[in-house]
């Protein structure tokens with residue numbers, strides 16, 4: 381069967397996109413990460429006669445893009461390999477080739493010949509994989525770029541919300557689709573916003589279900605492909621504290637795990653505490669002489685209000701991203717646009733930037749001053765970004 385016929389079948393998808401079949405899911409994993417669901421080794425041969433390297437280093441998406449449309453790089457343009465492009469006769473560079481069929485497509489990624497038996501450039505690796513893995517990959521290539529994300533219907537976009545009961549959509553609808561907030565973590569949503577103090581369970585689910593998640597907080601060092609975190613890392617806390625202390629008349633003392641020995645600290649100290657140090661510190665052990673000279677970092681303003689401001693910021697980002705994507709959203713374009721969010725500013729929260737290499741949103745940290753008279757943290761100086 382010609383690929384174009386398969387592409388046409390996708391038009392008859394049900395109103396609520398049902399996500400991918402297990403075979404397509406496995407194929408998507410190979411396409412995006414070079415990893416076989418069964419844990420079998422997939423190899424990529426880059427020059428004739430050489431040993432294969434693991435395909436995890438050279439997954440298809442790395443060159444052809446998450447959506448299959450090709451990412452031009454270093455002068456060679458990886459072909460558009462969406463079903464629409466492969467399903468028709470075409471000129472690719474200086475040569476012409478007929479439309480691909482399923483066996484010809486398998487030959488292309490295994491042996492490096494196009495549908496007209498022209499040898500493909502060596503920048504296109506030759507892949508070694510089992511027939512099962514090839515079947516999975518082919519099943520995904522047949523829908524590549526058109527797999528409508530879950531949670532999107534003709535007239536609504538569904539978004540999961542965890543831990544922000546008061547969250548409301550300030551934009552009612554985008555491109556004719558209602559924004560529907562649903563509390564919980566179900567898999568039939570475009571994405572999940574998590575405002576709890578520890579978003580890691582949601583981030584795990586995000587990886588498992590391939591649904592992006594925007595979590596206010598995470599303790600992870602690396603959030604993962606589908607995981608986006610609003611707040612900064614522990615290192616960012618240290619950087620912000622140091623940047624705040626610079627030029628001050630007192631001697632900065634950084635505490636990152638607790639506050640043992642704080643009773644003996646020098647009289648001219650400016651004590652800088654990360655949120656982790658503060659969590660393990662008994663305020664009663666801090667001498668009065670340090671009044672207003674203990675600065676405590678937090679990833680965001682503490683309390684339910686801080687979390688709901690961050691969740692509201694996440695929702696504004698989502699609305700903005702949906703507005704950029706227009707009506708033709710795909711899960712791939714969604715990830716791509718999330719990774720291009722740049723210094724997105726909302727009231728009460730620090731500017732958020734995500735890139736392909738960094739899924740922590742802001743480098744700014746909420747700094748507070750400890751008032752020992754009242755035993756309270758004052759929200760000053762507020763948001764500070766390290767240098």
Ligand code: HEC
Pocket residue numbers: 411438439440441442443444456457458459460461466472473477485488489494495499500501502503504505507
């Ligand atoms: C290192 C970059 C790279 C990777 C990884 C890669 N490709 Fe390619 N691919 C290319 C380039 C470059 C071309 C164009 C070659 C040419 O024009 O001769 C191409 C061409 C193709 C073509 C031929 C398109 C046509 O119109 O004839 C297919 C099919 C293809 N790739 C599929 C895949 C699949 C499937 C994977 C993953 C299993 C993959 N590629 C991984 C770079 C890559």
